[in-house]
Amino acid sequence: MSGASIIATFKLHPWCRRLALACLTMPAMVLAAPAVTAVPAPAPLTETLPASLACHDDIFVPYFMQNDGRIEGLNVDMLREAASRLGIAISFTAMPWRRLETELAKPGGSVDCAFAMSRTPQREQYLEFGKVPLQPTEYALFVRQGDGAKPFSHLDDMAGKVIGVRAGFRLPDEIADGVASGRWKIAEVQSDAANFQKLALRRIDAVLADSYVGLYTVRQLKLAGIARLAPPLSRFDTYIVFRKSAHSAALAAAFDRVFRRMRQDGTFARISSAYVGASALEP
Structure with a gap:
């Protein structure tokens, strides 16, 4: 049935009939709602992590030790595993503790990464601390x-x-x-x-x-x-720390995520037990 036939079946004033017929015969493109252009979601921010990282600590058995020129230890093994998961090549350098603290506090010092440091308000002014400790x-x-x-x-x-x-x-x-x-x-x-x-x-x-x-x-x-x-x-917690920079917050957050996974999947307990024995880790 045509639009005119439909209109004819109703008792409408002639002027109304003309208006209704015009609407029915109007091109469909005029009546269609305007298209809405989708706004793309912003791309997620990506972390900028260094390809390599040099970390410092003083000799402290069993956390940081030198054996025939090779640096090893409980904290060293923890950080090697964490850095590997992040795709970072990590190296270690021994430095006397007092000199290490001086270099970290000195503007333009030679040390950008160190462990294991306790959190203090003074250190937080120039060092980036994560939220997950390296070691209690x-x-x-x-x-x-x-x-x-x-x-x-x-x-x-x-x-x-x-x-x-x-x-x-x-x-x-x-x-x-x-x-x-x-x-x-x-x-x-x-x-x-x-x-x-x-x-x-x-x-x-x-x-x-x-x-x-x-x-x-x-x-x-x-x-x-x-x-x-x-x-x-x-008891107090100690952390890996980074000299504050444009990328230090991203570094701290990345190590936090990996440390959480390492605790959940048993890596922390496995590495610790290799040095102190599994029974020593029982509460």
Whole structure:
């Protein structure tokens, strides 16, 4: 049926009929809605990561060590794995700690990447910290067990005893307060290995050390009957850091993502257990 036939079936004024017929016979292109041009979504921002990265640390067994000219260690292995996943060629350089801190704080210093640093407001002014730590640092007491003496279970048992520390070791507040009040004594030596050997020979009553340092040393020296007291006396996180630059935030964020995956897929535990033993990682 034509448009005119349809209109004719209704009782419309002639003027209305003419108007309706004109609408029905108008070209379709006039009635069609105008086309809308789609606006493309902005392309996602891509990170600009360096092809290579040189990182610095001081010698600190088992985290950073030199063996026949090759740098290795627990933190070194962690960072090598993380950098590999990011497609970054990473290299390592040993630098004394005081010089390292000076270079990082100095404008135009020679160091752009370092580890493992604790977060402080002062350092955050010139260093880029991520959100995921490279390693937690714990200070713990190590004692003998099963030698017939009264077992130690917490710090209060140290009253009147001698605690061995490596020279230059920063004492936790609880230990420093006990030394000041005369509750216990501190015996300093030049190495952690010497400390634990003295403990095994009963020349001191306990050793205060970084938790992983102690576990690694006991394992390397094959000392039996030495245990770490829990909980640790203090705990804080340490990070890989980058000198602030146009790309430092992207670098920190990229390592954060990889560190999270490495914890989830068991890589952190696997690398740590190679140095301190799987049983040492159990809570």
